[in-house]
Amino acid sequence: MALIQIRGLRKTFGSVTAVAGITLDIESGEFITLLGPSGSGKTTVLRMIAGFENPDEGVITLGEEEITHLPPFDRDVNTVFQDYALFPHMTIQENVEYGLRTRKVAKAERARQALEAITSVKLAHVADRLPHQLSGGQRQRIALARALVLRPKVLLLDEPLGALDRQLREEMQIELKRIQREAGITFIFVTHDQEEAMRMSDRIVVFNEGRIEQVGTPEEVYERPATRFVAGFLGVSNILEGEASRAVGGSGASISIRPERIRIEPDSYKSSGEESALVGLLTEVAYLGANTIFIIEADAGARISVTKLNQELPSQNVRFATGDRVLAVWRKNHASEISV
Amino acid sequence: MAMAHVGAAEQTHAPKKRGKKTAYLLLAPGLLWLIIFFVYPLINLAETSTKTPAPTFETGEFVQTFRFMNFIDAFVDNQEQFYRSFIYALLATVLALAIAYPLAYAMAFRAGAWRNFMLLMVVAPFFTSFLLRTLAWKQILGAEGPVVSTLQFLGILPPDATITATAFSVIMGLTYNFLPFMTLPIYASLDRIDYRLLEASGDLYANGATTFRKVTLPLSMPGVVAGTLLTFIPASGDYINAQLLGSPDNYMIGNVINSRFFRVVDYPTAASLSFILMATILVLVIIYIRRAGTDELV
Numbered sequence: 222m223a224l225i226q227i228r229g230l231r232k233t234f235g236s237v238t239a240v241a242g243i244t245l246d247i248e249s250g251e252f253i254t255l256l257g258p259s260g261s262g263k264t265t266v267l268r269m270i271a272g273f274e275n276p277d278e279g280v281i282t283l284g285e286e287e288i289t290h291l292p293p294f295d296r297d298v299n300t301v302f303q304d305y306a307l308f309p310h311m312t313i314q315e316n317v318e319y320g321l322r323t324r325k326v327a328k329a330e331r332a333r334q335a336l337e338a339i340t341s342v343k344l345a346h347v348a349d350r351l352p353h354q355l356s357g358g359q360r361q362r363i364a365l366a367r368a369l370v371l372r373p374k375v376l377l378l379d380e381p382l383g384a385l386d387r388q389l390r391e392e393m394q395i396e397l398k399r400i401q402r403e404a405g406i407t408f409i410f411v412t413h414d415q416e417e418a419m420r421m422s423d424r425i426v427v428f429n430e431g432r433i434e435q436v437g438t439p440e441e442v443y444e445r446p447a448t449r450f451v452a453g454f455l456g457v458s459n460i461l462e463g464e465a466s467r468a469v470g471g472s473g474a475s476i477s478i479r480p481e482r483i484r485i486e487p488d489s490y491k492s493s494g495e496e497s498a499l500v501g502l503l504t505e506v507a508y509l510g511a512n513t514i515f516i517i518e519a520d521a522g523a524r525i526s527v528t529k530l531n532q533e534l535p536s537q538n539v540r541f542a543t544g545d546r547v548l549a550v551w552r553k554n555h556a557s558e559i560s561v
Numbered sequence: 562m563a564m565a566h567v568g569a570a571e572q573t574h575a576p577k578k579r580g581k582k583t584a585y586l587l588l589a590p591g592l593l594w595l596i597i598f599f600v601y602p603l604i605n606l607a608e609t610s611t612k613t614p615a616p617t618f619e620t621g622e623f624v625q626t627f628r629f630m631n632f633i634d635a636f637v638d639n640q641e642q643f644y645r646s647f648i649y650a651l652l653a654t655v656l657a658l659a660i661a662y663p664l665a666y667a668m669a670f671r672a673g674a675w676r677n678f679m680l681l682m683v684v685a686p687f688f689t690s691f692l693l694r695t696l697a698w699k700q701i702l703g704a705e706g707p708v709v710s711t712l713q714f715l716g717i718l719p720p721d722a723t724i725t726a727t728a729f730s731v732i733m734g735l736t737y738n739f740l741p742f743m744t745l746p747i748y749a750s751l752d753r754i755d756y757r758l759l760e761a762s763g764d765l766y767a768n769g770a771t772t773f774r775k776v777t778l779p780l781s782m783p784g785v786v787a788g789t790l791l792t793f794i795p796a797s798g799d800y801i802n803a804q805l806l807g808s809p810d811n812y813m814i815g816n817v818i819n820s821r822f823f824r825v826v827d828y829p830t831a832a833s834l835s836f837i838l839m840a841t842i843l844v845l846v847i848i849y850i851r852r853a854g855t856d857e858l859v
Contacts, residue, residue: 273764293763294763294764294766294768300761300764306757306760308762309758310779310780319762319767320766324766368765371766
């Protein structure tokens, strides 16, 4: 049985539907990411798991226990907040001890555990300082230590890396993943950054307008997007619809193909049975250093973008120039039918 | 690149100098005001406090003799009113805190759409004069007023008892008059608390009571300290409430100073009393702030 089961969860704020009835299972020990644009409902779902919001409908169970309407302090989950929410009037040590203290852990023991947690995030030297004396990255790690010291079954992370600069962010991504693996705790991570989601997650849940669009491994959601939204939100995709879709033997339903899965061939090229091809005019070639982007206006009425790595010099990509009649070719198994 | 660098260096230096000048310019009106209306009268008062009556014994005529015994005489003669002032002010402060904290808490966290209306209600008494408000209470609590007659009707108060001209009504008046000064700073400091800190506390297994004790209350302490000072200091020097709602048995040191200045025309005693009051308040406030742990106010 899944560690967390969410069934038919709904939440509205006034006339705005934040979460429009979602169902999801989260397995024990997995790193699962709720990914979506702002206002897609991912944070509201996290806050309902934490107990900060009361669902209008639906059920959340944690292990054997239904926790749907329990207050936050009765749930075996802990949260790392977006802006860390460290108590400004307490030292780092006191911050990390806070949860142990409310759980009535003996003084010496909680001091030992807190210091161990602070040491594990490599910040033992700041234990006596106040939060405002720490940098953003340090505060972030203390927020993590404060939650992890309680050894929760589930750790909820609400865009915890959003305020960090790029380099620190990438370091923390690796660090978080390591901590999650070593502690074996289930991480539910909220982000709007698809790259971050891909880098860290075992599974990604893609949210849009309060609904789940798709659940899958990073590879599944990228390579096999189920909907047009997923295809567009995770990376760039070519969407063929109507005539263009029928021209490659489709039923007319929309088809998604990633730009890097498409090859350019001269229009004399004969495609094999495992391949699909569209003929068109090469209208744009943009050299971007690591790769080159080609834009092909297909005769069947589609604008196809193709990305090629510039692995060799002189690049073989210079074989084609704007104005050429070319074929955009891809393997049929690299294309996926998507729903709107 | 090089030019950008020079530009940046200039920019970091120029506003610093200008900033200092601006700071003095901004300070000037306040400083001037303080010198004319506070420092000068204070020196004047200090000078008066050690004077003695002129040899001619004409009313209002005094000569400087540097008689520092004035202070001791003034204190010894009016000990009772001094103690009463601080006890009344303390009780009024405690009562105001007990009323204002829940009120400010409700406004900051529970009022929702009613918040602005409640704020307006807290400030509303300021739209009428202090004197008028206190006179109104004299009417309300007076022998013919609704409170006394109701209490007498219910048998809680004996038929010949009164509320005015008692310590109760003076302390009540002080509490009422200084309540906004207590409420507003507490509200401001509660309102500044990031609600996510309260969520974080709940997330770390603290229930509502623990969260209040460990997070909300400590973070609102600056407001509590400011509010108690703004209540205690004017309350201990007040004389209107004692005069209108009390009897001579309830007179506070403010009443004594007032009558020494304007009725008896004994300026040196009045000045000495003012200084003793000021010094005592200052000492009490410093001890209090040290204890409350908000040293940045001293």
